[in-house]
Amino acid sequence: MTGIGWFAAIIVGGIAGWLAEKFMNSNMGIIMNIILGIVGAILLNAVLMFIVGSTLGGWIGQLIIGFIGACILIAIARAVRGRA
Template structure:
């Protein structure tokens, strides 16, 4: 999340977590959405850097964070089914 600041990262994390929740058909609370969104942002940024994809600003951060959050929820769903 380049150049959005601390408060911006929290807002983007909540929004990305909420979007991922809706895309994956889950129902979580605000705090879980924040955690999923922020961890998703780390995953998304890592993947974007691996594929040499550049993103900037709010929109790029939301897209990358949401993709990472969806991936995180998908992987967590795989582990949850096995347990």
């Protein structure tokens, strides 16, 4: 996570995952929310660094990135589960 520590990354990841869970009308649980928020933020930050060359920093920027990334991961999980 850019510009925030690990403790803050867990908090921001949990909030981002929870917001994505509510937005996507999913039922994952608190641990999965944290994981989705953090992993989503890491993956989307990597994509942004590759494409744009920079990423959003700070709490709000990482919350936005984590939310979008978690929504993408939830959509991917739904697509994979739908085909299995």
